[in-house]
Amino acid sequence: MKSRAAIHVGHGKELVVDEVNIPDPQPDQVVVKLYSSGVCASQLHQMHNPDTPTPGLLGHEGFGVVTQVGSGVTHLKEGDAAIVTWVPREPVQGRWRAPAAGVTWQEEKLEGSTYTWGEDAIVWGGYVVKVEDDSPRDLSSIVGCAVLTGAGAVTHTAKVRPEESVAVFGVGGVGLSAIQMAAVVNAYPIIAIDIDDEKLEFAKQFGATHTVNSSKVDPIEAIIEMTNGGVDYAFDTVGLRITNEQILPVTKSGGSGADNIGGMAVLVGMPGPEMTLWPGHFMFHQRQYRGSLGATYPDKDFNMYLRLYKEGKFPLDKLITKRYKLDDINEACDDLNSGKILGRAILEY
CATH class of the missing domain: 3.90.180.10 (Medium-chain alcohol dehydrogenases, catalytic domain)
Structure with missing residues (x-):
């Protein structure tokens, strides 16, 4: 045809x-x-x-x-x-x-x-x-794509729970989907990070409770200060080297002990060929860094997202x-x- x-x-x-x-x-x-x-x-x-x-x-x-x-x-x-x-x-x-x-x-x-x-x-x-x-x-x-990638990273990769703190770097379609799903599961605070004030204001319509313009302030310092030590989960939906490297140090610190685990950084955006991270994040603070590649159960999740839309939640x-x-x-x-x-x-x- x-x-x-x-x-x-x-x-x-x-x-x-x-x-x-x-x-x-x-x-x-x-x-x-x-x-x-x-x-x-x-x-x-x-x-x-x-x-x-x-x-x-x-x-x-x-x-x-x-x-x-x-x-x-x-x-x-x-x-x-x-x-x-x-x-x-x-x-x-x-x-x-x-x-x-x-x-x-x-x-x-x-x-x-x-x-x-x-x-x-x-x-x-x-x-x-x-x-x-x-x-x-x-x-x-x-x-x-946009919804399953962003929302799936929140629900399936990180498994965010109510009152856990979230930072999302980049507020395009994928980032906004992550922010919205974080709001659906009652995360708090939900911090949106971008270099565009208009996009950051737009992110508030999807559940962002705080915003950081990373072109005006150091986002690592800002997030650590506003959360008193770092977030439970940080998501990079951009994929640039600078954001690849920022999402781990903005997570909370863990320490010695079997269950004294730090925060989780989740790479969602398509990355470049390399990045640099301090190994002490993993050893001394027990922080975690992982990827999220289309984290979805399509047959179940797609109809769920559409139902959430009909219910006014997404x-x-x-x-x-x-x-x-x-x-x-x-x-x-x-x-x-x-x-x-x-x-x-x-x-x-």
Whole structure:
């Protein structure tokens, strides 16, 4: 079948929106007619990385309706409302991804095992999660990455509990999702850290109780002072070296003893090649540092997030602040790259 998609044709080049050819699904694939897709900074990393294979397809959080189902897929049927994501429904050991989808453009196969920057997507069935039929066509897309990544880091990686303290570095779509979930589980205080005062003010709508502009003050000193020693959990949703290195010293100190454990730093944003940490954080203070890579149980969590939205506890509608058409994808990427987007932007088809 013919469809339209945004194609990454080369490093440093604008995306090309053009007609592509989608084959019939393999036994383990499904085809989804998409209504919306999130615009995630992870795709900017891919576009700016000269090692990313091209030509290729991009996007990894979308919502639509299943239109074709491979013979080996049993959890979906035609007509199901579904979210396309990048996290397998069932855990796969190691850094694994499905094979390329098989889409062609100008008779050339396109790279990409999952994609949502297009009107239709053919993807491995394990990346497609059934949700309730009345799920909103526009808002549901960001559950497939921004929400699961930020909220999942809070609930599943850190397992934050009521009255535990939280600091979130970076208040884009992922950071705001972490802040909102921290509010849902009654964490306190919830400290938002960013370099943009407008974004910090916006974060208060999602549950931030305190804010720190790290371009004006030392965030480590500020957080330690306002918490009288450090937070229980600190999350880096940015991925820069400076934030990689700041989240551990802002956590509370532990000490000697079997259960005298310090705070936990959680790396959520895509990191660079290196960082430097003082080993004494681990030895003398028993602080912990770990990563969080899409910490979610898709079949259970996706419908939970959508239910929380319906109950007024997780404002997906406020989280989405910009909307674009597929033909405007380069403008959307430029706006995201230049920091013009509060929250999350989406494409609507």
